[in-house]
Amino acid sequence: MDNKSDTRDRFIRTASMLFQLQGYHATGLNEILKKSGAPRGSFYYHFPNGKEELALEAIKLASQTIQLDIKNTLDQFSDPGEAIKFQIEKIAAFITKEKKIEDFSISLLALETFASNESLRKACESAFISFESIYLEKLIVAGFDKEKACELSMVIQSMIEGGIVLSLTMKNGSQLLAVAKQISVILKANA
Amino acid sequence: MDNKSDTRDRFIRTASMLFQLQGYHATGLNEILKKSGAPRGSFYYHFPNGKEELALEAIKLASQTIQLDIKNTLDQFSDPGEAIKFQIEKIAAFITKEKKIEDFSISLLALETFASNESLRKACESAFISFESIYLEKLIVAGFDKEKACELSMVIQSMIEGGIVLSLTMKNGSQLLAVAKQISVILKANA
DNA sequence: GTCTATAAGCAGATAGAC
DNA sequence: GTCTATCTGCTTATAGAC
Numbered sequence: 001m002d003n004k005s006d007t008r009d010r011f012i013r014t015a016s017m018l019f020q021l022q023g024y025h026a027t028g029l030n031e032i033l034k035k036s037g038a039p040r041g042s043f044y045y046h047f048p049n050g051k052e053e054l055a056l057e058a059i060k061l062a063s064q065t066i067q068l069d070i071k072n073t074l075d076q077f078s079d080p081g082e083a084i085k086f087q088i089e090k091i092a093a094f095i096t097k098e099k100k101i102e103d104f105s106i107s108l109l110a111l112e113t114f115a116s117n118e119s120l121r122k123a124c125e126s127a128f129i130s131f132e133s134i135y136l137e138k139l140i141v142a143g144f145d146k147e148k149a150c151e152l153s154m155v156i157q158s159m160i161e162g163g164i165v166l167s168l169t170m171k172n173g174s175q176l177l178a179v180a181k182q183i184s185v186i187l188k189a190n191a
Numbered sequence: 192m193d194n195k196s197d198t199r200d201r202f203i204r205t206a207s208m209l210f211q212l213q214g215y216h217a218t219g220l221n222e223i224l225k226k227s228g229a230p231r232g233s234f235y236y237h238f239p240n241g242k243e244e245l246a247l248e249a250i251k252l253a254s255q256t257i258q259l260d261i262k263n264t265l266d267q268f269s270d271p272g273e274a275i276k277f278q279i280e281k282i283a284a285f286i287t288k289e290k291k292i293e294d295f296s297i298s299l300l301a302l303e304t305f306a307s308n309e310s311l312r313k314a315c316e317s318a319f320i321s322f323e324s325i326y327l328e329k330l331i332v333a334g335f336d337k338e339k340a341c342e343l344s345m346v347i348q349s350m351i352e353g354g355i356v357l358s359l360t361m362k363n364g365s366q367l368l369a370v371a372k373q374i375s376v377i378l379k380a381n382a
Numbered sequence: 383g384t385c386t387a388t389a390a391g392c393a394g395a396t397a398g399a400c
Numbered sequence: 401g402t403c404t405a406t407c408t409g410c411t412t413a414t415a416g417a418c
Contacts, residue, residue: 007401023303025216029394040395041403050395108302110360112214124360154357154369159346162353166345169301169315178345182381186373189380198383220412231413232385241413 008046010036016058016065021101024055024112024120055109056123063127065103070134080138081184088160088180092173095164105164132157144190152190156183199237201227207249207256212292215246215303215311246300247314254318256294261325271329272375279351279371283364286355296355323348335381343381347374 014036018027029051033040047053077083091104110124132153139149159179166175205227209218220242224231238244268274282295301315323344330340350370357366
């Protein structure tokens with residue numbers, strides 16, 4: 001429990017949510033300041049490199065939170081197909097209800113920065129790789145050989161991120177539910 | 192061939208490329224003006240509702256271009272698995288070479304606008320639905336029943352969009368190639 | 383229809399008091 | 401460490417000449 005900078009953490013948590021929902025460029029510093037309840041000077045004390053430094057921390061936080069969430073869900077099932085299906089259905093339910101924003105994707109940040117900001121792009125890349133590694137591990141434990149598991153975890157990750165993009169755009173979780181139904185099918189076909 | 196407004200079309204083509212690559216919020220009007228080679232006043236004559244009206248047209252153009260591209264590829268193969276695999280490999284090759292920007296995804300625009308701009312969100316939704324319909328049609332012609340084809344086209348669309356997000360972020364096409372390899376597997380497992 | 387000049391406001395960032 | 405006032409530059413949009 002390091003309480004040495006609650007202010008800094010609050011900036012990061014606020015920014016992480018806003019960047020995931022609205023994007024990096026659409027979220028102004030004023031909005032972050034207002035929602036964090038902290039003044040301008042405090043911000044530049046904690047983040048001398050400004051908005052980009054904040055975004056880097058925000059991406060890292062989102063990455064950690066999402067990793068924990070995936071791990072927790074996957075640990076509740078021994079069968080990887082069942083586990084991943086449940087994880088996707090959870091996200092679909094969230095999008096359908098849309099009562100509040102949660103951590104589930106950094107795709108917007110990734111697409112906004114891949115061509116223009118190498119530092120943030122790399123942070124997103126690391127995040128995606130760490131998500132993929134969790135699925136990979138689960139598949140290996142379930143008996144898939146390493147090469148096959150690697151390929152399948154890429155495909156699963158693609159299905160999830162794509163399903164999120166489509167479900168958010170269409171404002172309902174049906175795309176993600178269709179994806180969820182196919183996870184076990186793919187795993188069995190590749191067993 | 193309506194030549195009645197070449198200027199207007201050039202605005203739309205320029206904006207379509209820039210919005211897809213950098214996003215709506217990261218692309219300023221000045222940049223669009225400069226790259227279009229047309230002055231400010233001309234822009235507001237053609238688009239009285241400003242940047243948002245331009246974005247709407249840009250999304251429609253991107254949608255049409257992508258639809259045509261998908262249709263052309265799919266018509267070259269009788270087997271839907273082979274056809275879709277080839278389409279994905281084409282996108283993967285483009286991302287790997289990255290010599291120039293092409294029309295292949297409006298995911299960035301969709302994620303930027305789904306929560307903040309209903310008009311642009313709907314345009315993106317329509318675009319996604321029209322892409323999905325092309326895959327759907329191909330599956331139905333190949334003998335899948337309507338319900339199954341509908342579900343599978345959603346999954347395929349998710350895999351492609353997700354694969355694009357990941358491949359762009361990682362700066363290589365391997366995620367998309369992994370997706371391409373699984374298309375036929377999924378179709379056979381659902382036949 | 384085309385163009386320039388400029389308005390009005392907001393962005394990110396800084397200076398310096400406390 | 402915290403706060404306010406302010407700078408500079410860029411944003412979208414408008415006015416009005418041609």
